[in-house]
Amino acid sequence: MPDFLYQLLLDWGALFRPYVRDIALALVATALVVFGDNINAFVRRQTLTLHFIWRTLIFILLCAFGYGALTIFLTPLVAAQLAKLTNLWLPWITLAIFIMLALLAQRKRQL
Numbered sequence: 001m002p003d004f005l006y007q008l009l010l011d012w013g014a015l016f017r018p019y020v021r022d023i024a025l026a027l028v029a030t031a032l033v034v035f036g037d038n039i040n041a042f043v044r045r046q047t048l049t050l051h052f053i054w055r056t057l058i059f060i061l062l063c064a065f066g067y068g069a070l071t072i073f074l075t076p077l078v079a080a081q082l083a084k085l086t087n088l089w090l091p092w093i094t095l096a097i098f099i100m101l102a103l104l105a106q107r108k109r110q111l
Helices: 003-044 052-081 089-107
Strands: none
Touching: 003 052, 003 089, 052 089
16 A cells, blocks of 8 residues: 555544544444334333333333433443544444444334
8 A cells, every 4th residue: 555545544544533432422322223222122021011100110211311321331432442443444443333333224224
């Protein structure tokens, strides 16, 4: 690979570096949107035998606090993994993950 192309790719990756936490947040939020119906269905199956009021309360807690807590706890984990990537690979891996999430959303007919 010519040096100018290698340096261009490194510079492109360096543009992503300050935004690793924001990228991680976007990845986690996108994943929660794509898989939220699966999580809701799982909780619904687990609470099926409970009274309507309890099921409703659990659903409210899941939506109000559960997804927020997942976002808060998963974002630093994803950011730490992205931060381990070199500038050469960071943009490509980020793009690949977003494409994979988009394909999953398409498969689930969310797009």
